Amino acid sequence: MAEQHWKENPKGFWAVSATPLLWTLLFFLVPMSFVWLYSFGSNVGLTEIEISGTLDNYKRATEWLYVSIFLKSLAVAALVTVICLVVGFPVAMALTFASEKWRPWLLLGIMLPFWTNLLIRTYALMMLLGTQGYANKTLGWLWDGASWLKVFFGMQPLPTWEPVQLLYNNFAVVLGLVYVHLPFMVLPLYSALDRLDKSLIEASLDLGAGHLRTLMKVVMPLAMPGVIAGVMITLIPALGAYLTPDLMGGTDSQMIANVIERQFKRANDWPFGAALSFVLIYAMFILIALQSLRKPRRGEAK
């Protein structure tokens, strides 16, 4: 039985579709169109906003200050995505080839942090990274160990260990975003690898290709849809991240979402904030369009 034309069963159709459609219209499309309209408005008085059709807000968004923050957000998000891919791919491989007994537990191990509150995870990482935290202590021990080794071999000891600033800088933002987004990357990779026909890998190995070559020439191309899904699912939220740069970043690690927030809370320039929001949304659309432009090659798992 194919899909039913709605006119064949209008009662059933409206029974399931009226509420969700109305909800989406009222609580999603209407609010979003307000943002869109506001982006063409200007402040008159303290709370009054006039929708005048001006393009000034968009013009201001192209000032170098904002363009540079935007480019920086993109660079941070791209870096985070690459790190997640490199770190996550072997994990997804391990999940795929794990024994039946271990696989569910390993999956659970990856997914449990994903279910844990984002703010709690960020706070936990902040505790660890502080100048008095364990990350610094571990580095200190390593440093002392290296110093001791040098003395042991008759060389000058290293200067005394000074705690390094691991928090409130760009490094912390990237680390925090990787920490938060890693499960997002692993899950789509795993679901693509899991569907892959294992006999193809065996064939490649039998025909004399090494493990690395098999990985690059056979596994990677076949897992491409999963890689792309993973990249999108990591890149998009990382680009719009607010909490991690806000809590873990320094004054120079503001990302675009922090600038938007400032327009609405402190700077009280709603029209400009609305314009920046839509610039971000358009960027998302471009990313998604780029991804769907890519033609699926023959033989790729869907």
Next chain:
Amino acid sequence: MIALFNRTPRAPLEYTRTLWMRLWVGSVLVFLYAPLLVLMIFSFNDSKRNVVWRGFTTKYYEKALNNDTLVEALVNSLTIAGLATVFSLVLGAMTAVMLWRFKFRLKGIVDGTISLPIIVPEICLGVAMLIFFAWVDWPTDLIWPLNLSAITIAHITFCFPFVTMVVRARLASFNKEEEEAAKDLGASEWQAFRDVLLPHMRPALVAGSLLAFTLSLDDFVITFFTAGPDTITFPVKVYSMVRFSVTPEVNAASTLLIVLTVVLTAIALKIQGTRNLTVSHA
């Protein structure tokens, strides 16, 4: 440990048994869990400054549970998550059935629009909700739980598309002949839905509700923009505590929420079995 040193030779595809793979996965798990474990251990630390172990105490749990705003925030969050889950489940299942069952004009556009809240950055949705509720002049001084209505509405909006996604994936495996058979045997439209389609959707509904509950409980950004001056949720409260005064109370409250998450996950696993749950999520 036995598994690490067993002697059966490794088959070519048993990548998980190679040493470097184990080390890699092990380090990733340490990276994911070490911060959470440290946080939980230090919730029992008898020190205000959080960093050096000074002995075991549960006084910060007492303090957290006696902190009225913290408890209120937690109750608010759980209420919002509960309400948002119920509504998202109904809306999400309806949408999934609509998109799976019917053919109609502009279906592609409707499909795309409904999944937009998944793609639109949280900050933009938060901003949209802020403008919307300011424009309709939504009352903020209502009695509990009505004062949570704006946040709940915002949460439903971004949660239900996820439920739709999960339920739709499950519906794809439904054999429509089963429904036809039921109807041939005299079941009404509603009976066929209730007795044939709904049981098939059940695992997806459990997974979807868990997802919606987690997403709602997790959300900070959208809530931050929608919350009135007097309504506070758990993430918003923790945010202000982390910002202004890091005390072991935050650790204690966080530990309680982590334990709650683990318990919920265990219940879901009990209902569904590990495999089902993880598959419908991925």
